[in-house]
Amino acid sequence: MRLPFRASLLACCIAALTACGDSNSPPPDAGTPQEQTDPCAPRGHIHREPEGDWCHCDRGSIASEQGLSCVPDPNYVPRDGFDFGDDGEHACFHVTNGPFSTVTASPDRLPRVDDFHTHYTVKLRQENGASVGTFNFKAWATGDFVLYLSTHDVAVTVKEGERVVEPVGTQATGAFCDGLKHMVGYELTDKVQYTVSFGPTPAPELGLVIEHLP
Template identity: 65%
Template sequence: MRWKLRALLATLALATSACGGDDPPPEPKPEPSGDPCEPHGHIHREPEGDWCHCNKGYLAAQDGLACVADPNYVPSEGFDFGDDGEHACWHVESGPFVTVTASTTRDPRVDDFHTYYTVKLREVDGQYTGTFSYKAFASGNFVVYLSTPDVPVTLVETAVQKTVAPAGTKATGDFCSGLKHMVGYELTDRVQYTLTLGPASLSELGMVIEHLQ
C-alpha cells in the first residue's frame, strides 16, 4: 500500500512540474510611460483626444503625438506689438464693458473677444491680487494691455503649471489714458492659461487682452 502512495505522490509532482509548479506567473508588460511630445513639447490629455503642445519652432507630427521641427519657422527679432494699443484703446471708449472680481473660490474668465475689463482685485496682506482664467482662441502673439505698469503680471499654462515668460513689455502709444502698459505673450490655440495680477497697491485696474493678427 505504501508503494502505491509513493507512486501517486510522484505522479502529482510530475504533473505539477509540467504545469509550472510554484513558479510565479509572468509579469505583465509595463504600459508605455513618459511624454511622447518631449523634448520639444508636452502632451495635453483631453476627453476629445491627446495632442502635443509643441515649443516655438516645432509643430505636431501627422499623428499629433510627437513634436517635429517646423521647416517654415523663421526666428523673430523681438516681439511685434502691432499698433501699440490703438485698437485696444478704442475698446476703452466703446466697449463692450465687463467687470470681473477676483475670488478665492474660482478664477473668473477674462477671455471675451475685444472687451474692456474693469478688474477688481482682492486684498491680501495689505496689497491686492487676483487670479483669472484665459483660454487662447488662436495661436500667435497676444498682448495684455493694462491701465498701469505698476501691476506684476504672471501667466501660467494651467494644465502643466508652467510659467509662460513674457515675450516683451512696452508702454502703449499715446492713444488713450485708460491703457498705459503692454505685456506680450506667444500663446497656443485651445490652451487654458491662468493669469495672475499683483500683488500691487491698486485694488482696481483696466485691462484688454487682444490677439494680434
C-alpha cells in the first residue's frame, strides 16, 4: 500500500520542479522588436526633432491636418522648368561688394555655407588626386534656392541625410560678372539640414553664392 503513495509523492515533486523551472534558464523570448515604420511615407518622410516630429512631404504633397502623414496637395500644379529670376545679377553684386567669407573643406567637420547674400570662397581638400569638399547648409525658408558657382565644370550634390536632392534646373548666369558662371536651382524646405558637396574637380577652390528666390 506504500508504493502508490511514494509514487504519487515523487510525481508531485517532479511537477513542482518543472513548474518552477531552472533558475539558470534564459528568460522567455519577448519577441523581436519591430522596426518603426515612417508614418509620412510614401509621400514623404519623418523628421524626429526635440521640438517635435514633423513630416517633410514630397513635391505635390502636404502634411495632413489630422496628424503625421502626407496627403496629395489639391492646389499643386506641376512646374515647367525653373525660373532663375535675374539670372545672377544680384548674386554678382555680392562678388564685388560682399560680404565675403572663406570656408575650407575638412574630413573632420562640415563648415557652414548658409549665409544668404554672401560670397564664399570655397577651398576644397585633396582626396585621391582630386579636390572635394562637403559643407552644411540649412534652409531657413521653403521655396526655390539657387547655387551660383564660379565655374560650370564642378559636380554639385545636395543631400538631405542620405537622400540626394535632384536639381530642378541648371543654366549659365547672365554676363554680369566674371566671378559667377553657372546656376543650379533646387526646391528646398525650411528647417531642413542639407549638405552640399563639390567635386571631384581639378580646381582647388571655387566661388559660391546661395540665394533664396522670393
